[in-house]
Amino acid sequence: xxxxxxxxxxxxxxxxxxxxxxxxxxxxxxxxxxxxxxxxxxxxxxxxxxxxxxxxxxxxxxxxxxxxxxxxxxxxxxxxxxxxxxxxxxxxxxxxxxxxxxxxxxxxxxxxxxxxxxxxxxxxxxxxxxxxxxxxxxxxxxxxxxxxxxxxxxxxxxxxxxxxxxxxxxxxxxxxxxxxxxxxxxxxxxxxxxxxxxxxxxxxxxxxxxxxxxxxxxxxxxxxxxxxxxxxxxxxxxxxxxxxxxxxxxxxxxxxxxxxxxxxxxxxxxxxxxxxxxxxxxxxxxxxxxxxxxxxxxxxxxxxxxxxxxxxxxxxxxxxxxxxxxxxxxxxxxxxxxxxxxxxxxxxxxxxxxxxxxxxxxxxxxxxxxxxxxxxxxxxxxxxxxxxxxxxxxxxxxxxxxxxxxxxxxxxx
Numbered sequence: 001x002x003x004x005x006x007x008x009x010x011x012x013x014x015x016x017x018x019x020x021x022x023x024x025x026x027x028x029x030x031x032x033x034x035x036x037x038x039x040x041x042x043x044x045x046x047x048x049x050x051x052x053x054x055x056x057x058x059x060x061x062x063x064x065x066x067x068x069x070x071x072x073x074x075x076x077x078x079x080x081x082x083x084x085x086x087x088x089x090x091x092x093x094x095x096x097x098x099x100x101x102x103x104x105x106x107x108x109x110x111x112x113x114x115x116x117x118x119x120x121x122x123x124x125x126x127x128x129x130x131x132x133x134x135x136x137x138x139x140x141x142x143x144x145x146x147x148x149x150x151x152x153x154x155x156x157x158x159x160x161x162x163x164x165x166x167x168x169x170x171x172x173x174x175x176x177x178x179x180x181x182x183x184x185x186x187x188x189x190x191x192x193x194x195x196x197x198x199x200x201x202x203x204x205x206x207x208x209x210x211x212x213x214x215x216x217x218x219x220x221x222x223x224x225x226x227x228x229x230x231x232x233x234x235x236x237x238x239x240x241x242x243x244x245x246x247x248x249x250x251x252x253x254x255x256x257x258x259x260x261x262x263x264x265x266x267x268x269x270x271x272x273x274x275x276x277x278x279x280x281x282x283x284x285x286x287x288x289x290x291x292x293x294x295x296x297x298x299x300x301x302x303x304x305x306x307x308x309x310x311x312x313x314x315x316x317x318x319x320x321x322x323x324x325x326x327x328x329x330x331x332x333x334x335x336x337x338x339x340x341x342x343x344x345x346x347x348x349x350x351x352x353x354x355x356x357x358x359x360x361x362x363x364x365x366x367x368x369x370x371x372x373x374x375x376x377x378x379x380x381x382x383x384x385x386x387x388x389x390x391x392x393x394x395x396x397x398x399x400x401x402x403x404x405x406x407x408x409x410x411x412x413x
Contacts, residue, residue: 010126011135013183014119015142017077020177021084021114023146024170026270027154028053029231030263033238034163035100043235045097047371049104050231051364054223056108058360061117065349073122074181080113081177088171092164114177116140117356120336121349122184130285132340136333137281144277144329147270151234155263202347205410206354211401215338216358218293218397221390222331223362225300228383229269229324232370234262236380237317261314265321272325280330281337289338294398296327296334301391303327308384342406362390 028050036046068076087106094100112118120136127135157166206212238261283292307320339352370383402409 008126009183010185011123011139013180014123014139016180017114017177017184018116018119018139018143019146019149020174021111021146022143023150023153024084024088024174025111025150026147026230026266027150027170029234029266030151030154030158031163031166032231032235034158038163039095039097041097042371042375044368044371044375045101047231047367047374049097049101050227051366051368051371052101053104053108053111054227054360054363054367056105057111057115058108058223058357058363060109060112061115061356061360062350062353064113065117065121065347065351065353068118068121068349069347073118074184076113076118077184078178078181080110080115080118081174082110084110084114084174085171086110088167088174092167092171110174114174116143116332116336117349117353120332120352124336124340124348125345133284133289133333133337134278134281136336137278137284140281140329140332141274141277144270144273144325147273148267149270151263151266155260202343202351203354205406206343206351209342209406211342211403212351212355214397214401215335216355218297218394219331219335219355219359220362221297221300221387221394222335223359223364224366224390225304225362225387226328226366227363228366228370228387230266231367232374232380232383233265237262237265261317265317268318268321269325269328272322273328273330276326276328276330277333279326281333284334284337288403289334289341290398290401290403293331293334293338294395296330297391297395297398300324300327301388301395304384304388304391308381308388338401338403342403344405344407 032043032046035041036043064076064080067079083106087103087108087110091100091103091107094103120139123135123139124132154166157169161169280292280296303320303323307316310316335355336348336352339355340348343351366383366387369386370380373382374380
């Protein structure tokens with residue numbers, strides 16, 4: 001019975017959209033060195049392009065959420081896919097840093113239309129109260145599966161074709177997400193009270209609620225940490241890690257150099273992300289989401305501290321990748337589920353989209369700061385410590401969140 005209620009056609013179709021979208025999105029860090037070497041860019045210039053992409057993703061997400069709620073989920077995803085494909089195609093012919101940075105706005109908008117804001121809204125409205133958190137976790141895990149596939153595939157393609165042709169290949173690949181559209185029709189599930197509330201009124205209520213502000217602030221660090229690692233970890237590992245033992249276990253597995261290790265590390269994060277995200281989704285249906293979120297951010301803080309204080313070897317890279325992977329997107333089903341529980345389902349896409357904007361502001365800062373500090377100081381050390389501080393802040397701010405429906409609180413006020 002549970003399998004039928006959770007693994008619905010909507011969940012499977014939504015998962016396919018996220019898998020393809022995030023396979024491409026997770027690969028941008030692998031392009032950093034090839035593009036910089038080919039066009040002679042500084043690390044800051046490519047980092048700013050990815051940072052702009054993340055910021056555009058965040059700004060566009062609540063608009064896509066509102067678009068989906070007003071005009072339909074399928075139309076929103078269709079627009080996202082087409083914009084994503086266009087952005088990738090045009091990026092393949094960019095020759096200047098400024099041109100590439102501007103085109104990444106299109107890519108970021110496309111990711112917004114095929115990302116969590118729209119897709120989780122569909123799944124959330126189509127799921128029962130009992131299994132919603134688990135369904136959100138399973139769908140989020142599909143994005144993790146994309147992360148497993150994307151970076152190694154990109155590294156493989158770069159070994160046989162130019163980075164421009166890889167961009168063109170991905171501009172065609174994202175169109176496969178259109179196959180999911182016939183199945184993405186979720187019911188507009190909402191309580192009578194939610195239906196009577198207009199979007200402007202629920203937005204006004206949410207932004208005046210201290211708990212919503214705390215959730216918004218707390219999601220910043222998630223974006224900072226994840227985007228910094230996605231964009232810079234492959235290059236960081238390539239340059240900072242010890243060489244691969246030519247007779248060792250990793251070499252025998254096909255990991256011949258530190259560039260391969262950097263791509264594999266992102267894939268390892270994706271593997272353990274699936275486990276962590278599904279686990280977080282299941283736990284979120286039974287235990288306090290705010291306390292689980294505080295625990296995840298504290299665990300990240302401790303893990304970052306250990307990694308930058310420990311001498312780096314290929315095996316510490318893989319250990320870190322496995323552990324951070326288990327915490328990677330575990331915040332997403334809990335944060336989106338918390339927003340849905342407190343503020344209702346009808347405008348979940350828009351309200352989660354606004355919270356996700358904080359995540360993407362963090363992403364912008366993490367990616368851009370990583371490149372800027374690398375060019376200034378010749379290392380990423382300072383940015384790792386900033387990640388420690390933001391993680392600690394997020395752990396603290398989730399503790400006072402009032403985990404109860406806003407309508408119940410307003411009724412008793």
